[in-house]
Every structure is written in structure tokens, then in C-alpha cells.
Amino acid sequence: MADPPDHLLEIFWVEATEYLGTLNQLLLQMEVAPEAERHTHLREVSRIAHSLKGAARTVGLKTIEALAHQMEDVFDLMLAGQVDLTPEICDTLYDGLDLIQGFSDGGEADPDGINQVLERLSGFALAAPPPEGNAAPPPDRTKRQTLIIDPIPQAEPLPPPSLRPGDDTVRVSISKLDEVMGQVSELLVARMHSEQRRRDLQYLLQEHHRWQRRWRKARSAYIRTVRRLRGSVNGSGDMADLLEFLDATQHYMSQSRRDLTALNRALAQDTLYLATLADKLQADIAAVRMLPFDTILGPFQRMVRDLARDSGKEVELVIQGAGVELDKHVLEALKDPLMHLLRNAVDHGIELPATRVAAGKLPKGTITLNVTSRGNDIQVSVGDDGRGIDPDLVRQRALEAGIIGATEAETLSPDEAAALIFVPRFSTASQVTTISGRGVGLDVVQQRIEGLRGRIWLENTPGQGAIFHMVVPVSLTRIHCLLVRIGAEVYAVPLTAVARISALGEDEVFFVDNRPMIRVSNRPTPLIHLADVLERSGPRGALDETTPILVLRSTERAVAFIVDELLNEQELVLKALGAELSRVRNVAGAALLGTGEVVIVLNTSDLIKSARRSGPLEPPNAVARTPIPADERPPLPHILIVDDSLTTRTLEKNILEAAGYHVRTATDGEEALRALIEEPCHIIVTDVEMPNMDGFELTQRVKEDARWRHIPVILVTSRDSSADRERGYRAGADAYLVKTRFDQDELLQMIEQMV
Secondary structure, eight states, rough: OOOOHHHHHHHHHHHHHHHHHHHHHHHHHHHHHHHHGGHHHHHHHHHHHHHHHHHHHHHOOHHHHHHHHHHHHHHHHTTTTTTOOHHHHHHHHHHHHHHHHHHHHHHHOOHHHHHHHHHHHHHHHSSSOOOOOOOOHHHHHHTTTTTTOOOSSSSSOOOOOOOOOOOSSOOOOHHHHHHHHHHHHHHHHHHHHHHHHHHHHHHHHHHHHHHHHHHHHHHHHHHHHHHHHHHHHTOOHHHHHHHHHHHHHHHHHHHHHHHHHHHHHHHHHHHHHHHHHHHHHHHHHHHEEEEEEGGGGHHHHHHHHHHHHTTTEEEEEEEEEOOOOEEEEHHHHHHHHHHHHHHHIIISOOOOHHHHHHTOOOOEEEEEEEEETTEEEEEEEEEEESSSHHHHHHHHHHHHHSSSSHHHHHHOOHHHHHGGGSSSTTTOOOOOOOSSSOOOOOHHHHHHHHHHOEEEEEEEETEEEEEEEEEEOOOOEEEEEEEEEEETTEEEEGGGGGGEEOOOOOOOOOEEEEEEEETTTTTEEEEEHHHHHHHOOOOOOOOOOEEEEEEEEETTEEEEEEEEEEEEEEEOBBBBBOGGGOTTEEEEEEOOOOSSEEEEEHHHHHHHHHHHSSSSHHHHHHHHOOOOOOGSOOOOOEEEESSSHHHHHHHHHHHHTTTTTEEEEEESSSHHHHHHHHHSSSSEESSSSOSSOOOHHHHHHHSTTTTTTTTTTEEESSSOOOHHHHHHHHHHHHHHEEEOOOOOHHEEEEEEEOO
């Protein structure tokens, strides 16, 4: 057979890709579906294999024809009930599909691999019992054991055809759509210019109105002057000309007011029409670029299935929201991060069946991929019901790797410790495997998501599972920003990273190691001038309760930035800076405002990293308020920590000092009583099990003494029985915190309420 025309091969490869995707998806569904529901899927996969075989025969691709033919035979035998759907058969069918996919991607033929797959498929058919009434298998089965493999005609993948037969559609390359989208973006800029011109006109109307009001105030004097002078000037001379001019001015003022109002109304209508047209045009073009999420899900399902089988685990992948659509570029950029998270979920998250059963779980683990639409953003969550992330293990590995120091390791909350998995080169794997343990992982995932102007964070429950949440924009061309002023410059901050916008609260700033901090969600958060991070010169204004604060968050880290002014929220068209400036620190791109002014769009993840490297604010400049006389200042809270464990004392002391409290420590109840005699405190945080005097007795002694009974006592203990809790409350404890569930935020919140 002569080589088929190129356009026919183009059509075949497009069609074959669709067939392969459907076969992979249906085969995966058949593996997990109840036996009663497989029959419908079997008919469909047999039909598709038959169509693929016929299409390959048409273009003379005998290797693909042979593979599809043998797969069709296996499916037909399953339909007849002569062959069961076993994992071994599924593995071979997947291998056959992968071979065909390799040809479609431009790979070279591997005769040995192809023959092995064909022989295995043929072996399944030959081993099947004959149908009732037949003494031997059909003759054509034995003939399929002798296989001749022809080379695939092309070594490079061909571009998609411009026209598919039978469809009233035209295939357009993404580059052309990008070009059209760029032109639409210019139309959006023109719309912003039009809106600005309307605002300029409204300002002129206001000025005209003020002029008119001033004229009305002077009008009475004008009328009196006209009456007094009308007769004396006899309608001639300079005064007559002046009076005539004033009359004409009054008429002109009224007419110009009417004309300006009509022009403003017409411009408003034109601007609204332009805005509607531009929005609809962009939405229509964006819709052409939008693809449902399920277009990239086929490889994920296969990968999870294969990894689970290789590691001896039972895993089900549940996908929710697969029909949600987003821009093709965003969708393609999400492939690698999702692939990595799913691999980690199988390797690190889901336990072996025996381990799960011992922990009271079902032997089969579940990985959930959930996609939801959030207006201009898409949230993608990858979670599992496995072992979760052990924050203590992460903290220890980070300490051993030198990522954190000993003091920071003790002060990190469980959530903050777990978030260290996003640090470059971090790994908890005990050995290198083909799946994990190479130290290249979640930091790359974070970089990819932040490269999409998105955000990723972790929701972790040790022993129960972990969920990685990612929020990315639906499209990369339009961006919702908050405009801020730094000195004389205006900058745009993407709203997806903004966690809080507020003024600085009175007495809200405290210092830790000479660094100013504020509390955000009860957590100490660094405070820094955005101008310092951007290396902008100029004076720094004194801070008071009117100072605007912008809190930005990336992963589990947050930084509060001081800005000179918060302006407004705007939707901007982001423009890339070009290859030469593609990676300027702290800068994501640029955009045009309606005034024609160019504004820099900031890279929020870079800002947070730069802020954490920046030096601290000087304490004298940090809080410049009216001095309060010493005798009128409220006393800073003093806390007494009582625990015989040095590690626990140090951890609690660092947590509380970082939150701005004065802290003293004692090793047991007797030492605590001596400390109270020397200097009373505002709150006592004590352990229960201690030598000499335990926490119960200490609490009782404090509450029985008139000097101290007003002091709240928090018992922090490993005892979680109702009897111990009741005994603590009988002794007079104001709160009871169990160490096994110890949470930094809970302790801080409890102390803050008592203060």
C-alpha cells in the first residue's frame, strides 16, 4: 500500500488521541466498577478498539492495527464471559495503549516491546475456554500468534489538522488566539482610557457647578448694579459693554452647563457600550481558550493506579468538579504540580492495607481531587485519608538539614512546622525511590503555583490525612489588584495574596529581637515598610493608628507591610516585561491605568521572601506616638511558667515572649510560690506532674491565698481523663490544656482572653 497523504495521517493522529483517552478512562472505570456495571463499558471499549483498528488499517499503520485488533479480541472475550478482567490483563492493555500513545507522540517503534505485548494479548485469548458447543478455539485465534511488525511511517508528531471531516469547526492554534487576546487587551486599555475621560468630564462639570454657585451668590449684586447704572450709561460706553458681556456670560453659563451635561450623558452611554462590548469580546475569546479540567485527568488516573499497584497499596482516586473550565495555559501549567501532589499522596500519604486496617481504617485509601470555581479564581485541592504529615518529624528533619535553628524549632506551631515541606530540597523520605526522596518536590510545586500568581497552602491532620489547596486565576491576562502608594509611586498588589487590609491598631506593635511585630489571627507577624523591601529612598512616616497595613500571605508565611496610602481596587490587563526583564525581583509585570500611567504589578511571593531577609525597623521610628506618662501606662502582662521539663519551659517561654509577654519560669510548685512572693504575675501556666509540689497543689495554694487568688491558672498537662480535669477545676484552675493536643494558637488565645 502506498503511503497515505499527509492530511489523512494528520486526521488519524487526532482521532487516535481521542480514542486513546477514552480507552484509558473507560478501562480505569471498569477496574473499580462492580461486575454488574462492566458490561456497558465493555461494549464501548470494544467498539472504540474496533474503530481504532479500522482507522489504522486505512492509513496503513499495521502495528497499531495489530495492537488494536488483539485488544478488541480480549474485550470481546470478556463480553462473552470467557475472560475475566484481571489486574494482569489490565496491565497488558495499558501497555498496549501506551505503545500507541508513544507512536502518536513521535516515538520510535520498539519491535521487542510490541511483540511482547501482542504475545501476551494473544496468550489471554488462547487461554480462554471455548464457548459452549465448541470443542476448540476458533481457527483465527491461532493465526494471530505469528506477528509481523512494520515501522511507523513518521518519527515526529504531526500538527493537528486545520479541518476535521464531519465537524463544522475550524482548528485554530493557541498562538493565534493569544494574538487576538492581546488585541482585546488593548481594547480593554482603551476602555479604561474612556472611563478616565468620563471622570475628567465629571470633574469639569463639578468645577462648572462651583462656578455657577459663585455666580448665583454675586447675581443679586449684579442685578442691583445693572439697575443703578442702566440709566446713567444710556446704553453706551464701557459700562454698557461690560453689562452686555455679563448678560451673555450668564446665558453662556447656562447653555454650557446643558451641553456639558448632555456630553457627559452621551459619553457615559458610549463608555458603557464600549465596556460591554470589550467584556463580551474578551469573554468570548477566553471561552474559546477555556477547557474543562477533565481534559488532563486521564494520565492522573493511570498514574495513581500504576503507582498503587507497584507499591502494593489499594487506592481510589475520586475526582470532583472535573467540568470546571479554565484557560488552556493555566490548565497546562497545573499538570506538573498536580502530578507531583498525586504521586506524594500515593507514596507518602496512603498507607499499606494492613497498616490502615490496624489504624481502624478501610484497607483502600482515597485520594480526592476537587476543583471549584471562585469567581475569577479556581481552587484545586488534592487530599488523601492517609497518615497525614507528622510536624515533629518535619521539624526534626528541618533541624538536621540546617533549615531552621533550635530556637525556631521549639517555637514553631504544628502548622508552621508542617509548612516546612515547601522549603527547597526538603524531604522526609528515608530512602530514594523512583517515586520520591530526591529532595526536589514541593518547593517546585509552590514556585509553579506562585508563577501563575496563585497561592498554595496545607491543611494537615496527622494520622487522618492532608489536603493541599491551590488557588489560581482562571485567566492570566486580567488581574484583580489593590493599588497602593509608596512615596510618589503607585504599585499594584494582586488581591489573591491579600490576607488583611486595616489601619495599625493602637499599641498593636511589639518587638521580638528588635523586629517589630503585630498579631494577625493571634500569630506574631513581621511588620516592615514596603518601601524598604522595594529599596525606595525617602523619609518613612511615623506610625500611628491611621497607618495603613497590608498583610500578604504565601503558603503558611505572612508579612504585614506598611504603605503610605491604600488607593482602590482595579481590574488590570497584565503586560509581560519581556525576556530581558522576565525575572526582576519583586516584579510580576506591568499594567496601564486609565490615566495612561504605567503601574508595576508586584510579585507577592517575592515580597514576602525579600521582607524576611530585610533588616528590622529601628525601634525609635517604629512607634512614634504621643508619649504616655509612666504612671499612666498599663502594665505589660507578666506570665509565670511552671514546669520541671526544660524543653517544655523553653518552648512555652519562646512562644509567649514572641507574642510580647514578660515571662518568668519555675521548675516546680514550691519554686513558683517563692517567685510569687518576690513578684506577683498576671497569669500562671503550670504543668501537673512535678516533683516537690505538683500543679494541683500549686493551684489550690494560689487560690487559697488572698494575695494571689485573682491570678488565672492554666493547667497544661498530658492527663486527659475526666477525673483529672475535674480535679483541676476543683483546685481552682481557670483552664485546662492537654499537651497531646497542644496548640500554640489555642494557648495564646486563652491567655489573651484572661489578660
